[in-house]
Amino acid sequence: MQQRKITFIGAGNMAQAIVAGLVSSGYPASLITVCAPSEHHRAALAARYGVNHHGDNAAGAHDADVIVLAVKPQLMAEVCRQLAATVDFSGKLVLSIAAGVNVSRFYALLGENLAIVRIMPNTPSLVGKGLSGLFAPSGVSESDRAFSADLMCAVGKICWVEDESGINGVIAAAGSAPAYFFLFMDAMQQQAVSMGFDEPTARMMVLQAASGAAALAEANPDQPFSVLRQNVTSKGGTTAAALQVFEQQQLNHTIAEAMQAAVARAEEME
Numbered sequence: 001m002q003q004r005k006i007t008f009i010g011a012g013n014m015a016q017a018i019v020a021g022l023v024s025s026g027y028p029a030s031l032i033t034v035c036a037p038s039e040h041h042r043a044a045l046a047a048r049y050g051v052n053h054h055g056d057n058a059a060g061a062h063d064a065d066v067i068v069l070a071v072k073p074q075l076m077a078e079v080c081r082q083l084a085a086t087v088d089f090s091g092k093l094v095l096s097i098a099a100g101v102n103v104s105r106f107y108a109l110l111g112e113n114l115a116i117v118r119i120m121p122n123t124p125s126l127v128g129k130g131l132s133g134l135f136a137p138s139g140v141s142e143s144d145r146a147f148s149a150d151l152m153c154a155v156g157k158i159c160w161v162e163d164e165s166g167i168n169g170v171i172a173a174a175g176s177a178p179a180y181f182f183l184f185m186d187a188m189q190q191q192a193v194s195m196g197f198d199e200p201t202a203r204m205m206v207l208q209a210a211s212g213a214a215a216l217a218e219a220n221p222d223q224p225f226s227v228l229r230q231n232v233t234s235k236g237g238t239t240a241a242a243l244q245v246f247e248q249q250q251l252n253h254t255i256a257e258a259m260q261a262a263v264a265r266a267e268e269m270e
C-alpha cells in the first residue's frame, strides 16, 4: 500500500475500525492523525494505536495527503466549510464515508477540482469483515483509486460502483444487510426457545448455523447460493419442508421489496 499522510476528521466507530485495520496490517501509525473535538476520545485512540491526534480539524488536515471525512452526515457541511476556509485541497485526496452526502455536494463545499472518493462501509468493518462500496468520479487518478481500495481492504472487502447511484445499491445489499440477517437470526432464536431450548443454547445453535453457512459458501466460491441450498436439501426431507413454507410465503418477493425500500430511502436522504 502506498504510504501517505492520512488525517481522519472524526474519531468514532468507523474511523477507529479503519485505523485499527491499517495499523494492524503494518501501516505506519506515525502517518495517521485523528481529529475530533473530544480530547478524551481522540487521546484514547492515539494511545491505543500510536497515531497522532488533534483537536483542530484544519490544523490536523493541513499537511495531510489524504483526508478521511468520518463525521455524521448532518455535520458534514459545517465541517467542510470550516476546513475549506483554511486548507488548500489541491493535491489532496478526500475520502468520505458519510451516507447520503453525494459528490456534487462535496464539489460545492470544497471546490470543483476536488479529488474525492465516496465510500460506503458497513458495520462488520468493525471486526474486519466489512464490505465497502466505492465510487470515484472520472477525474480521480488510478493511484488515488488504488489507495482508496487498499485503505478499505484493511477492514474487509470492497467493490467499485461505476455510477454514484450504485452506492445506494451497496447500501441495500451490504450496508443495511447485517440487520436483515440479525432479524432472521432473532426470529430463529425465538422459535428455538419456544421449542424448549434455553436462550444461550438457542443463540449458539443459530449463530453456528449462520457462520457455518457463510463459511461453507466461502469455501465453495464457484457454487451459487442456490446450489449450496440444493446440496443440503433432500427431496421430501425436513429442510425441504421448511423451505417450502418460505416459498409459499414468497420470501424472495419480501426480500426484493425490502431491498428496494432501502434504495428508495437512500435516494430520499440525498
Ligand code: NAD
Binding pocket: 009, 010, 011, 012, 013, 014, 015, 035, 036, 037, 038, 041, 057, 070, 071, 072, 073, 075, 079, 097, 098, 099, 120, 121, 122, 123, 175
Ligand atoms: P460516530 O458517532 O461513532 O463518530 C463520529 C465522530 O465524529 C466522533 O468521534 C465525534 O467526536 C466526531 N465529531 C463530531 N463533531 C466533529 C467535528 N466538528 N469535527 C471533527 N469530528 C467531529 O459515527 P460513526 O459510526 O463512526 O460514523 C461516521 C460516519 O461513517 C458517518 O457519516 C456515517 O454515516 C458513516 N458510516 C458509518 C457506518 C457504521 O457502521 N458505523 C457505516 C457506513 C457509514
